[in-house]
Amino acid sequence: MADTKLKQQSPYRYDIVGSFLRPEALKQAREDFEQGNISAEELKEVEDQAIIDLIKKQEEVGLNAVTDGEFRRSWWHLDFFWGLNGVTKAASDKGYQFKDKETRAETARLTGKLGGKNHPFVEHFRFAKEHAKEDTEVKLTIPAPAQFWAELARPENEASTKEIYSTTEALVDGIISAYREAISEFYAAGVKTLQIDDCTWGMLAAGTPMTNGIPEKVANKEHARAEKEAEEQKRLFVTLNNAIIDNQPQDLVINTHICRGNYQSTWSSSGGYDNVSSPLFDQENVNAYYLEYDSDRAGGFSPLANVTAGKKVVLGLVTSKSGSLENREDIIARIKEASQFVPLENLCLSPQCGFASTEEGNILTEEQQWNKIRFIKDIAQEVWKDA
Numbered sequence: 001m002a003d004t005k006l007k008q009q010s011p012y013r014y015d016i017v018g019s020f021l022r023p024e025a026l027k028q029a030r031e032d033f034e035q036g037n038i039s040a041e042e043l044k045e046v047e048d049q050a051i052i053d054l055i056k057k058q059e060e061v062g063l064n065a066v067t068d069g070e071f072r073r074s075w076w077h078l079d080f081f082w083g084l085n086g087v088t089k090a091a092s093d094k095g096y097q098f099k100d101k102e103t104r105a106e107t108a109r110l111t112g113k114l115g116g117k118n119h120p121f122v123e124h125f126r127f128a129k130e131h132a133k134e135d136t137e138v139k140l141t142i143p144a145p146a147q148f149w150a151e152l153a154r155p156e157n158e159a160s161t162k163e164i165y166s167t168t169e170a171l172v173d174g175i176i177s178a179y180r181e182a183i184s185e186f187y188a189a190g191v192k193t194l195q196i197d198d199c200t201w202g203m204l205a206a207g208t209p210m211t212n213g214i215p216e217k218v219a220n221k222e223h224a225r226a227e228k229e230a231e232e233q234k235r236l237f238v239t240l241n242n243a244i245i246d247n248q249p250q251d252l253v254i255n256t257h258i259c260r261g262n263y264q265s266t267w268s269s270s271g272g273y274d275n276v277s278s279p280l281f282d283q284e285n286v287n288a289y290y291l292e293y294d295s296d297r298a299g300g301f302s303p304l305a306n307v308t309a310g311k312k313v314v315l316g317l318v319t320s321k322s323g324s325l326e327n328r329e330d331i332i333a334r335i336k337e338a339s340q341f342v343p344l345e346n347l348c349l350s351p352q353c354g355f356a357s358t359e360e361g362n363i364l365t366e367e368q369q370w371n372k373i374r375f376i377k378d379i380a381q382e383v384w385k386d387a
Contacts (some may be wrong), residue, residue: 008140009253009313010346011288012064014373014380016183018141018195019076019354021361021369022068030074030359043276047048047072052131061373065137065193067126069356076197076357077143081108081151085115086164093156098266099297103277103358108148109157110164114174116181122189125317129190142182145244146237147173174235176243183244183252193253195290200237202292203261204230204273210317211378230275230336238279245285246336255312257290260297262353265363272299281306288312293334294319294352300336304341306331313342316352323368324352326327332342349380352362 008076022030029046032038047205051068058066073079082089083353088111095103121140131140152161152171186194245254258280261268273280273291281289289307292298293316307313317331331349338347355362355369364372380387 010118013384014377015350018067019356021356060357065139074359075362080142083119086112098268101266110160114178119182139193141195144196145240146200179244195255197257199256199259201276203269235271237238253287256286257287261358270297275304277303277306290314292316292352299340314350317349320351320353320355323364
């Protein structure tokens with residue numbers, strides 16, 4: 001019997017992670033707003049129309065679950081943090097380091113006790129829901145609590161964080177409380193599928209602790225101590241994430257996306273899932289994992305053997321970093337290989353990440369972006385008869 005849940009809520013056999021390339025009109029409007037040439041209301045008008053057009057395109061290409069493309073955001077994560085109570089946008093000492101590139105230098109910094117009331121993403125979701133078809137699922141993507149902890153723990157944020165929360169335990173409690181407040185309001189607004197995007201596990205895949213948002217070089221300290229710190233962070237991250245996943249309404253589905261960095265078609269870390277498969281796959285209580293698997297940097301499928309029975313795995317075998325289409329038979333062969341560790345009926349297919357984790361976007365065209373999604377759909381319909 002077909003798994004009807006896959007036809008009702010994410011993940012679907014062919015799916016997306018969430019972000020899309022910003023249209024030129026939207027990019028220009030954001031630039032005009034930053035320069036003071038248009039008002040916030042005028043910028044919103046451009047955003048509104050771009051989102052309406054995007055939702056229509058997603059529905060036309062056959063996606064069962066759509067997003068607003070993160071079109072109102074500059075970053076996949078920072079905009080959510082900035083929307084929390086007690087958080088401010090701040091300049092950072094340096095940007096996030098990617099291979100051969102460094103991002104804009106911005107961060108989220110604490111100014112007071114954390115809270116999640118009246119988050120702007122509530123209205124963002126309502127708008128997207130209003131303009132999607134009745135039978136189209138609209139999912140909301142937000143960064144994982146673990147990702148927020150990593151941001152607040154950056155060296156340039158350490159002093160302000162400790163000024164508000166003097167202990168790790170107090171900070172953890174503050175993050176959990178703020179997230180649960182925000183999620184409660186999301187749910188009241190109609191969110192039934194929430195995706196927590198999380199680079200922390202991808203960064204820890206190398207087996208070393210994170211500092212300044214990236215894994216610390218093992219050579220910088222004694223190896224055993226580095227491994228111990230990495231294990232401590234894994235336990236902390238799964239505790240943080242589970243605290244906002246557990247005890248939610250039964251009809252709220254929470255999935256996660258694991259990434260190794262996605263900025264202008266570059267990446268920030270390497271390493272298979274071997275070092276993080278426990279506790280990530282066997283202890284984090286999500287419904288499904290969207291996993292990066294488009295390059296050798298992600299390693300093999302054997303760590304999937306740790307995925308708790310019944311959970312879904314969305315294989316990110318198709319890259320969003322390039323417009324070139326992969327070899328169709330190679331993708332099908334890899335799906336079959338993954339099914340040695342997770343039953344085929346619990347597998348799905350998607351791009352390895354969004355197409356624009358930041359407003360700059362990856363290096364491909366909008367036409368190539370949509371061709372990727374059609375390609376994924378076509379393969380899924382061949383592999384799974386219920387797609």
